Amino acid sequence: MCDFTEDQTAEFKETFQLFDRTGDGKILYSQCGEVMRALGQNPTNAEVLKVLGNPKSDEMNVKVLDFEHFLPMLQTVAKNKDQSTYEDYALLSQHLSHLVSLG
Numbered sequence: 001m002c003d004f005t006e007d008q009t010a011e012f013k014e015t016f017q018l019f020d021r022t023g024d025g026k027i028l029y030s031q032c033g034e035v036m037r038a039l040g041q042n043p044t045n046a047e048v049l050k051v052l053g054n055p056k057s058d059e060m061n062v063k064v065l066d067f068e069h070f071l072p073m074l075q076t077v078a079k080n081k082d083q084s085t086y087e088d089y090a091l092l093s094q095h096l097s098h099l100v101s102l103g
Contacts, residue, residue, distance in 0.1 A: 003075070004071075004074075004075070009071065012039055012067075012071065012074065013067050015035065015038050015039055016035055016067050016070060017067075018038075019031050019034065019035050019038075024064075025066055025067065026064040026065060026066050027064065027065055027070070028060070028061055028062075028063070028064055028065075029052050029055055029059065029060045029061075029062075029063045029064070029065060030060040030061050032048055032051075032052060032065060032070065032073065033045060033048040035070070036048065036073075036074055036077055039074065041074065041077050041078060043077045043080075047077060047080065048077075051073040051076050051077060052065075052073070
């Protein structure tokens with residue numbers, strides 16, 4: 001799994017707190033994707049829903065999430081991004097090799 005440094009975690013927590021509208025250290029499920037994107041990730045809505053446990057649409061603006069539960073979700077999204085990047089590179093490499101062989 002993707003491990004974050006202490007400095008990264010502190011930065012993530014600071015950003016997380018910017019989205020905390022009530023000051024209780026929690027964000028709404030509906031804000032989870034926004035926070036991840038603010039932290040440099042680009043998850044699809046489907047990926048966000050998956051890491052949240054596929055909540056019903058009416059739960060998105062009711063259920064809340066604290067930073068301790070958010071961080072592992074961010075790690076999952078970051079790991080998936082890293083894996084996708086590698087897979088994209090491998091596929092591109094295959095296509096380029098094929099094009100070079102065509103001359």
